[in-house]
Amino acid sequence: MYSEKVMDHFMNPRNVGEIENADGVGEVGNAKCGDIMKMYLKIENDIIVDAKFKTFGCGAAVATSSMSTELVVGKTVEEALKITNKAVAEALDGLPSAKMHCSNLAEEAIRAAIEDYKRKNGLLGECDCAAA
Ligand code: FES
Numbered sequence: 699m700y701s702e703k704v705m706d707h708f709m710n711p712r713n714v715g716e717i718e719n720a721d722g723v724g725e726v727g728n729a730k731c732g733d734i735m736k737m738y739l740k741i742e743n744d745i746i747v748d749a750k751f752k753t754f755g756c757g758a759a760v761a762t763s764s765m766s767t768e769l770v771v772g773k774t775v776e777e778a779l780k781i782t783n784k785a786v787a788e789a790l791d792g793l794p795s796a797k798m799h800c801s802n803l804a805e806e807a808i809r810a811a812i813e814d815y816k817r818k819n820g821l822l823g824e825c826d827c828a829a830a
Pocket residue numbers: 728731732733755756757758759799800801803
């Protein structure tokens with residue numbers, strides 16, 4: 699049912715934890731199941747140099763969180779914003795269709811953390827974020 703890569707990232711998740719003084723932090727919840735992911739990004743000169751996560755969720759959520767931290771490191775902020783949940787799932791050699799929604803957490807957490815970074819650095823321009 700699950701690919702070897704999914705099992706590997708679930709059993710040995712990469713980059714678990716927090717970044718102290720992170721430049722961007724995003725926390726998102728999955729409306730379908732209530733699972734939660736928190737993503738921490740360290741950003742220098744527009745490049746994501748470190749990423750860590752904490753996920754309270756299912757195995758697919760842990761595996762996609764883990765893979766997403768590997769995918770964002772080394773990317774520019776704009777490149778990271780283009781990472782889709784499908785790309786994260788593909789990097790794991792796919793997810794069962796019933797678990798595809800779990801990969802939304804990773805995509806949304808990346809976006810939320812980058813939005814937080816932009817807000818803190820006055821890069822948002824016209825307000826269109828959900829900050830309230
Ligand atoms: Fe909730 Fe997978 S069942 S993220």
